[in-house]
Every structure is written in structure tokens, then in C-alpha cells.
Amino acid sequence: MDWSMLADPNILTVLVLQGLVRGAMYALMGIGLSLIFGILGVVNFAHGELFMLGSYVMYLVVGIFGMPFYLGIVAAAGVVFVCGVAIERGLVEQLRRRAGRDWISDSFVLTIGLAVVLQNLAHLAFGSRQYGVAELVAGSVPVGELEISLERLAIFGLACLAVLLLWAFMKFARTGRAIRAAAQNAEAAETLGIDVRNLFTVTFGLGAAFAGVAGALLISIYPASPTVGAEPLLKSFAVVVLGGLGNVSGAIAAGLLLGVLEAFTIFIAADGWQNVLTAYLVILVLLVRPAGLFVLGGKRA
Amino acid sequence: MFLEVNDVVAGYTKEVSILNGVQFAAEEGKVTVILGPNGAGKSTLLRTVYGYLKPRRGEVRFRGELLNGRRPSEMLRHGIAYLLQGHSVFPSMSVEENLELGAWIFGKDRQARARAIEDAYDHFPRLREKRRGAAGLLSGGEQRALEIARLVMTSPKLLLLDEPSVGLMPKLVDSVYEEIARLKDRKMTVVMVDQNVKKAVAIADQVYVLKLGANSYDGPQADFLLRMDEIVKGWL
Numbered sequence: 001m002d003w004s005m006l007a008d009p010n011i012l013t014v015l016v017l018q019g020l021v022r023g024a025m026y027a028l029m030g031i032g033l034s035l036i037f038g039i040l041g042v043v044n045f046a047h048g049e050l051f052m053l054g055s056y057v058m059y060l061v062v063g064i065f066g067m068p069f070y071l072g073i074v075a076a077a078g079v080v081f082v083c084g085v086a087i088e089r090g091l092v093e094q095l096r097r098r099a100g101r102d103w104i105s106d107s108f109v110l111t112i113g114l115a116v117v118l119q120n121l122a123h124l125a126f127g128s129r130q131y132g133v134a135e136l137v138a139g140s141v142p143v144g145e146l147e148i149s150l151e152r153l154a155i156f157g158l159a160c161l162a163v164l165l166l167w168a169f170m171k172f173a174r175t176g177r178a179i180r181a182a183a184q185n186a187e188a189a190e191t192l193g194i195d196v197r198n199l200f201t202v203t204f205g206l207g208a209a210f211a212g213v214a215g216a217l218l219i220s221i222y223p224a225s226p227t228v229g230a231e232p233l234l235k236s237f238a239v240v241v242l243g244g245l246g247n248v249s250g251a252i253a254a255g256l257l258l259g260v261l262e263a264f265t266i267f268i269a270a271d272g273w274q275n276v277l278t279a280y281l282v283i284l285v286l287l288v289r290p291a292g293l294f295v296l297g298g299k300r301a
Numbered sequence: 302m303f304l305e306v307n308d309v310v311a312g313y314t315k316e317v318s319i320l321n322g323v324q325f326a327a328e329e330g331k332v333t334v335i336l337g338p339n340g341a342g343k344s345t346l347l348r349t350v351y352g353y354l355k356p357r358r359g360e361v362r363f364r365g366e367l368l369n370g371r372r373p374s375e376m377l378r379h380g381i382a383y384l385l386q387g388h389s390v391f392p393s394m395s396v397e398e399n400l401e402l403g404a405w406i407f408g409k410d411r412q413a414r415a416r417a418i419e420d421a422y423d424h425f426p427r428l429r430e431k432r433r434g435a436a437g438l439l440s441g442g443e444q445r446a447l448e449i450a451r452l453v454m455t456s457p458k459l460l461l462l463d464e465p466s467v468g469l470m471p472k473l474v475d476s477v478y479e480e481i482a483r484l485k486d487r488k489m490t491v492v493m494v495d496q497n498v499k500k501a502v503a504i505a506d507q508v509y510v511l512k513l514g515a516n517s518y519d520g521p522q523a524d525f526l527l528r529m530d531e532i533v534k535g536w537l
């Protein structure tokens with residue numbers, strides 16, 4: 001390894017850009033997981049399968065029906081949102097009603113089971129083949145004598161747009177404000193006449209939609225297959241541990257940071273080592289700052 | 302009767318009942334105080350009235366209407382407000398956002414919301430000064446003011462208060478009780494759980510004492526004051 005290559009501004013730029021693209025996906029996945037955990041307290045082990053659903057929707061809309069890619073993304077967001085709503089109302093809510101005080105630990109079993117069911121349904125419907133879309137956006141931009149593909153930049157831009165939309169929704173929409181309130185004190189929100197049950201449903205749908213958008217955006221890198229969600233799920237757990245459980249802005253920062261670190265690791269070591277680095281980082285953070293890197297004073301959010 | 306709790310049995314788990322047949326009534330326009338040792342079930346009684354817990358037996362009636370089985374989020378629209386035990390502001394949201402949420406049941410009616418928030422500021426000018434600041438950074442007294450402002454901004458008929466003066470500086474404690482006594486002038490009915498026997502009873506019309514999830518005493522203020530030493534013996 002020639003370390004002097006890291007001093008080349010062009011190489012640095014490309015690595016950082018690649019890292020940010022990677023990180024944008026991690027952030028999208030982590031945001032969804034964090035939202036759901038932050039409001040409902042449920043750790044969604046089926047989050048990878050929602051990513052998978054998004055990638056199949058993208059494949060159908062863009063690969064089969066030949067529609068433009070942005071329609072595929074909107075469709076993935078919509079379909080997976082509806083799936084999330086159905087999962088919350090049909091399963092999570094039922095469990096919460098029936099299982100009483102221990103429903104949170106039971107919900108782990110529920111979402112793990114759901115992941116298995118969804119994977120097998122995908123297997124039944126599409127088989128184990130991978131379905132990809134070759135290139136969403138053609139072309140590339142030069143960075144010195146190197147280049148970075150326009151597609152990667154588009155992925156990054158669209159991921160940022162999704163985050164921006166979520167931010168605006170949380171900040172300015174009535175429902176968004178109520179979701180933030182319920183995350184801080186659900187009982188107090190109820191005393192103000194806010195139906196927290198509905199917020200749970202909307203939040204689960206939103207979190208799911210983020211996983212769906214991630215799956216759709218990354219179809220050319222992660223083609224749709226029944227088990228495509230496994231790696232994104234692992235990465236989103238890493239992001240959530242680094243950023244602090246239930247902390248959405250922490251998930252964004254941790255996702256981008258992890259993406260860039262991984263891009264450098266792949267460049268310096270080899271493909272595969274980034275997963276080792278991530279694992280070590282997670283263990284280190286759990287030991288030193290269990291509340292997450294971006295939580296002030298080390299208190300849990 | 303305005304609020305009536307009849308022979309209510311309720312608890313947090315199937316095996317254990319915390320309330321064992323509690324009887325309780327609050328008269329319109331009056332302050333009714335619920336006293337009792339720690340763990341007697343005072344908060345549990347309020348939580349059961351508000352729908353956080355379902356009565357296993359017995360009934361809760363508000364102005365004759367059965368409340369059993371209604372959810373907490375429906376209560377404020379029925380005119381029942383609840384001050385939870387401990388602080389209940391949304392700490393990382395601004396004072397104004399907290400008040401906006403207090404006006405939630407006005408829905409899309411911008412004018413009603415704006416008017417309610419303006420009234421709250423007029424009543425507690427300190428809150429107007431700090432409207433942009435995070436509610437969690439307010440002092441304990443200011444947080445309590447925000448909670449009370451949020452509580453009354455929709456003009457509820459019945460207020461359930463769980464230990465409204467706990468944790469406040471002594472000089473603020475009196476102002477909280479004055480505030481509560483003034484609610485009576487606004488035709489609000491108050492049901493208050495409290496540990497501060499002297500100050501609570503001073504503004505009470507009717508007093509209840511709960512012990513181990515069951516009624517131990519009830520009577521008007523004058524009677525309680527007469528027999529106070531005997532009634533509170535053992536838990537103060």
C-alpha cells in the first residue's frame with residue numbers, strides 16, 4: 001500500500017464521496033430503525049426485509065415497467081410505508097394490546113419471525129435470483145484524472161432530500177411535532193389529547209419507508225434478492241449503536257461517519273475489512289460510550 | 302355527582318390489584334383532596350379515572366356518563382385534564398411548542414390555538430420571555446407554570462392534579478396552591494392528590510384518605526381539621 005496516495009486530493013475527494021454515498025444508505029437505514037425504536041421502543045429486526053421490499057418494488061417499476069427511476073423511489077416509499085402501517089396495526093399493535101407489560105421483549109420475537117416470513121415470501125414470489133437495474137443515471141463527473149459516477153451522486157443527493165423532508169415534517173407538521181412529543185413523554189402527550197396509537201402507526205410506516213427508499217436507491221449496488229436485507233440490517237444496527245439508540249440525528253451523523261471510514265478501509269486494506277472495522281468500532285463504542293457517540297453527557301436519549 | 306368512582310378494583314398486572322374497591326366522589330366546582338401514605342394507590346386512582354388502567358370491577362362516571370374503557374387521549378375532549386406526577390413538559394421542545402401541543406385538541410383552528418397560547422402568556426409572563434427556549438432548561442417552578450398553563454388552556458371542566466407542589470422551592474409552593482385555589486373561580490373542579498397535608502387541606506372542600514388501595518377516611522375540610530391528628534397518625 002502506497003500511503004502517499006492518501007495525500008492526493010483527487011483520491012481523497014473520491015474516497016470521501018464514495019464514503020458519503022455508502023454512509024447515506026447507512027443513515028437512511030439507521031434513521032428508520034431509530035425512529036421506530038425511539039417512539040415505539042421496538043427493535044425492528046425485519047428492517048432489512050423492508051429494504052428488500054423497496055428493492056423489489058424498484059426492480060418492478062424501473063426494471064420491468066421501464067418507468068423513470070424517481071417514480072420507482074416514490075413507489076418504493078409508498079408501498080413500504082403501507083406495509084409498515086399494516087405491520088404496525090396488524091401485528092405490533094395486537095401484541096402491545098395482548099402481551100401487557102412485557103410486550104417489548106416479545107416484540108423482538110415478533111420482528112425476527114416477521115423477517116423470516118418476509119424472506120420466504122420473497123423466495124416464493126421471485127426465487128433466489130438477483131434482480132438488478134443496471135444503471136439509474138448514466139455518466140460520470142471527473143475529479144482530477146479520476147471520476148465519480150453521476151449515479152452515486154444522485155443516490156447521495158436523493159438520500160439527503162429524503163432526510164430533509166423528514167426533518168421538515170418533524171419540525172413543521174403537526175403530526176411531526178406530536179411524534180417528537182410522544183418520543184419524549186408518551187403519557188404526557190396522551191393527556192393533551194394526542195392519540196399516541198396513531199402516531200405509533202405513522203412512525204412505523206415512516207421508518208419502514210426510509211428502509212424502502214434505501215433499498216430502491218441502492219438497487220444497482222444491491223440487486224433485489226430475498227436475503228439482500230441482511231447486510232443493510234447489520235449496518236443499520238451499527239449506525240444505531242454508534243449514534244445512540246432512538247437518536248435520529250445521531251443516526252445521520254453515525255451513518256455518514258461509518259460510510260467514510262469504510263470507504264477508506266476498503267481502499268487502504270481490502271474489500272471485507274470494512275466489516276471488521278465496523279464490528280470493532282461498535283464494540284469499542286459499547287464499552288466506552290454505550291449511550292452513543294453523539295449523545296451529550298453520555299446520557300441515553 | 303360530577304365525578305364518581307364506584308367500588309373500583311384495578312391494578313397494573315393480572316395477579317395484583319392495587320385498588321381494592323375504592324369509593325370516591327367529587328362535587329362540581331369544589332376542590333377534593335386525596336391524601337395517604339406512599340404507595341397507597343393515589344396515583345393509581347387518578348390513572349384509572351383517566352383510562353391508563355382499566356377497572357377490573359366497578360365504574361367511573363363523569364357527569365353521569367360511564368368512562369370505563371375510554372382511552373386517555375379522549376379525556377381532554379371530554380373536559381378532563383390531568384397533571385401527571387413529576388414533570389411532564391417535553392424537555393427538548395421550546396416553550397411555545399409545548400403550548401402548541403397543549404392546544405392540540407383545537408385541531409386546525411389556528412385562531413383558537415393562538416388565542417389559548419396568548420392567554421397562557423398573559424397569565425404567566427415568564428413563559429413569554431422564554432418562549433423560544435427549551436422547556437427542559439426552565440427552572441422547576443417555570444416548568445410547573447408551563448405544565449399548569451398547558452393544562453388549563455383548553456378550559457377543561459375537571460382537573461386531576463397529582464402532587465402539584467412536589468419538588469418546588471418553598472416560596473413557589475404557596476403560589477402553586479394559590480393558583481389552584483384560583484381555578485375554582487374559573488368554575489373548574491379540582492381533584493388533587495397531595496403529600497403536603499396542611500397546604501392541600503387548606504384549599505380543600507372535601508378530603509379523602511386512601512390506605513393500601515382502600516378508603517380510610519372521607520369528610521369535609523372542617524371535619525378533617527378537627528380530627529387530623531387521629532387520621533394522619535402512623536403515616537406522617
Ligand SMILES: Nc1ncnc2c1ncn2[C@@H]1O[C@H](COP(=O)(O)OP(=O)(O)OP(=O)(O)O)[C@@H](O)[C@H]1O
Pocket residue numbers: 313314319337338339340341342343344345346386496
Ligand atoms: N407502573 C406500575 N407498575 C406496577 N406497579 C406499580 C406501577 N405504578 C405503581 N405501582 C404500584 O402500585 C402501588 C400504588 O402506587 P401509586 O403510585 O398509586 O401510589 P401513590 O399513593 O401515588 O404513592 P406516592 O405518594 O408515592 O406517589 C405501589 O405499590 C406501586 O409499587
Ligand SMILES: [Mg+2]
Pocket residue numbers: 343344345386463
Ligand atoms: Mg403517586
